[in-house]
Amino acid sequence: MxxxxxxxxxxxxxxxxxxxxxxxxxxxxxxxxxxxxxxxxxxxxxxxxxxxxxxxxxxxxxxxxxxxxxxxxFQPRLHPMDPLRRAQHKAWIEFGSGLLVDQMELVLAKDEAAFHERQAHLERQLKLLLAPLEAGVLDGDGVFSLLDAAYAPLFMRQELLTEIRVELAGLQPQPLQSWSDRLLARPSVKGSLVDDFRERYIAFFSAKGSWLMQQTGI
Ligand SMILES: N[C@@H](CCC(=O)N[C@@H](CS)C(=O)NCC(=O)O)C(=O)O
CATH class of the missing domain: 3.40.30.10 (Glutaredoxin)
Incomplete structure (x- = not known):
């Protein structure tokens, strides 16, 4: 097991x-x-x-x-079969790991000025995904890929954060939002968190002094 x-x-x-x-x-x-x-x-x-x-x-x-x-x-293989495309996906998965840090730092910002500074940084980083996305580099072999599995947690949190502060929707231009919508509709993604994730997430970062979480009034 x-x-x-x-x-x-x-x-x-x-x-x-x-x-x-x-x-x-x-x-x-x-x-x-x-x-x-x-x-x-x-x-x-x-x-x-x-x-x-x-x-x-x-x-x-x-x-x-x-x-x-x-x-x-374990089957089915989720990484692309083509070695070059697979290597590109691995590189963008590494980049996605850094984006998760950028996202966490945004949530951990202790005041509005720090929040806006980190928001601008995350926005710049997210924009770097647009070129490979539009060039098809981030496509799987027409199916859900390991890269999708690696990015879905980032998009789930972006959605939650946007519920708290609507201006954060601007961080994801339409091609990114469409990718996010596609991933968040997958049953594997929907079922990948504990049921009370939202409450726990807000409580955890509120306790760490997150300026953003203070906006929730919790
Ligand atoms: N690069 C690592 C990052 C893992 C990571 O940062 N995990 C966090 C929780 S989300 C952790 O265990 N933090 C504890 C610590 O840094 O002491 C990976 O991709 O697995």
Whole structure:
């Protein structure tokens, strides 16, 4: 049995969950509190981060490596078959990892000035996706790809953040919004979070002093 070690709000773990669901692989999830990591986790996690994938008494870390592994061992293959296109997708998945950091830094901004500065940064970074998107580089072989699994957690959070502050919709020009809409409609994506994710997400970042979360009135 495949076992994922997770933190309920972690977008990197969610990438692996989506890949597993697309492949109809049975898996278990062990949720930990990253603020108080249990000893068993500290003993097996090289960097103290989630996700971890436990398989055959071995441990894998780094979400991009975990989803690559899952793609190699479970059908259907989600990465493009063409090696060049596959390499391009891997590169943009790495870029997507950085976008998740940019998004988190936006949410963690403590005041309005910092928020606007990080919003501008995220907007610039998101715009870099437009050229490869319009050139077809981000297309899979006509089907849902591992790159899609890697970007869906980012788009889910963008949607939630836009509900809180409508001006954030402007961060995603139409081609990005269309991509996001397509991904967020997938059952594998819809079912990849805990039911009370929204409440937990808002409560977690409110407790960290997020200026954006203060706008929710919670
Ligand atoms: N590059 C890593 C990032 C993983 C990551 O940052 N995970 C966060 C939770 S979303 C974490 O475990 N943070 C704990 C820490 O940094 O101590 C990946 O893609 O797996």
């Amino acid at each position: 495949i076992k994922l070690v997770s933190f309920v709000l972690c977008p990197y773990v969610q990438r692996a969950v989506i890949a597993l669901r697309e492949k109809s692989v049975e898996y278990e999830v062990a949720y930990i509190d990253l603020a108080h990591p249990p000893e068993w986790f500290q003993a097996i996690s090289p960097l103290g981060k989630v996700p971890l994938l436990e398989v055959e008494d071995q441990v894998l870390f780094e979400s991009s490596v975990i989803i690559d592994y899952l793609d190699e061992v």
